[in-house]
Amino acid sequence: MTLNLPGFTHVYSGKVRDLYAPTLEDGTVRDDQVLLVASDRISAFDYVLDTPIPDKGAVLTKLSLWWFEQLGDLVPNHVLSTDVPAEVAGRAVLCQRLEMLPVECVARAYLTGGGLAEYQRDGTVSGVALPPGLVDGSRLPEPIFTPSTKADLGEHDEPIPYAEVERLVGSPRAAAARELTVRILQRGEAIAAERGVIIADTKVEFGIGADGGLVLADEVLTPDSSRFWPADQWEPGRAQPSYDKQFVRDWLLSPASGWDRNSGQAPPALPTEVVEQTRAKYLEAYERITGRSFG
Ligand code: ATP
Ligand code: MG
Secondary structure, three states, X not given: OOOOOOOEEEEEEOOOEEEEEEEOOOOOEOOOEEEEEEOOOOEEOOEEOOOOOOOHHHHHHHHHHHHHHHOOOOOOEOEEEOOOOHHHOOOEEEEEOOEEOOEEEEEEEEOOHHHHHHHHHHOEEOOEEOOOOOOOOOEEEEEEEOOEEOOOOOOOOOEOOHHHHHHHHOHHHHHHHHHHHHHHHHHHHHHHHOOOEEEEEEEEEEEEOOOOOEEEEOOOOXXXXXXXXXXXXXXXXXXXXXXXXXXXXXXXXXXXXXXXXXXXXXXXXXXXXXXXXXXXXXXHHHHHHHOXXXX
């Protein structure tokens, strides 16, 4: 899973990314920089699947870089350079290595997924009361901040109240993270809307910069971190077609996979057709949003 990259030492692997730190000539490992390498791994239902999606790592990397530029006036980001070892060219970025806030910063402009479940139960999302009558896919009166824990590998992120974010990172940083997360979603939504894509919700991660301010890190506004919906097919009251892992999730839950989500067993390998459809969706998301051709 980890590569032998000359000049770098492997420091961490998440579900999708592998992190390496530059090694100096005397063998010391730099602690101020990190090479973030996006793999072609895909996760679903909290499992990392055995089957990679070709070019997924490059799509996530290129799309994040494009968004970091669009958001440049709103928030500083961790990118230092895209001059990276040839072996990982196109899917790696040299970044400032930051102390990360221990929360996933989520903002939602539409109601679905975990937010919908809470609303149907309590009429709230992350404790925020919402008007009655909303359904799956409804646009919210205004975007809301719905933070969650940063779960360890194999565990599920749990929603937390805003007061818990304040407790974890202090009130001023919690307020800054909330404000930035919502503004990133709003900017993203506005840009994507011109290209016929709805960004229903998104998750961002912040680190603490040298001046103590928040720096946008990790990935941003990708199909892995956000729900992208084709705008022309948006129809509240049902699950929306989406640009993400829908084919993978649908196939895994179908009888064809032979997999039982509640069995505790890892999911089976994906058939070629599902891999191809999923790859095409990731590429389409990149091309539609950026207006650039991937290849
Ligand atoms: P986890 O790391 O909890 O497994 P994940 O599966 O989403 O979450 P990946 O996206 O695969 O993780 O890995 C990226 C990891 O790198 C995350 O833990 C993220 O917090 C961390 N990270 C991203 N940018 C930086 C940065 N600039 N400095 C330090 N860590 C970073
Ligand atoms: Mg991640």
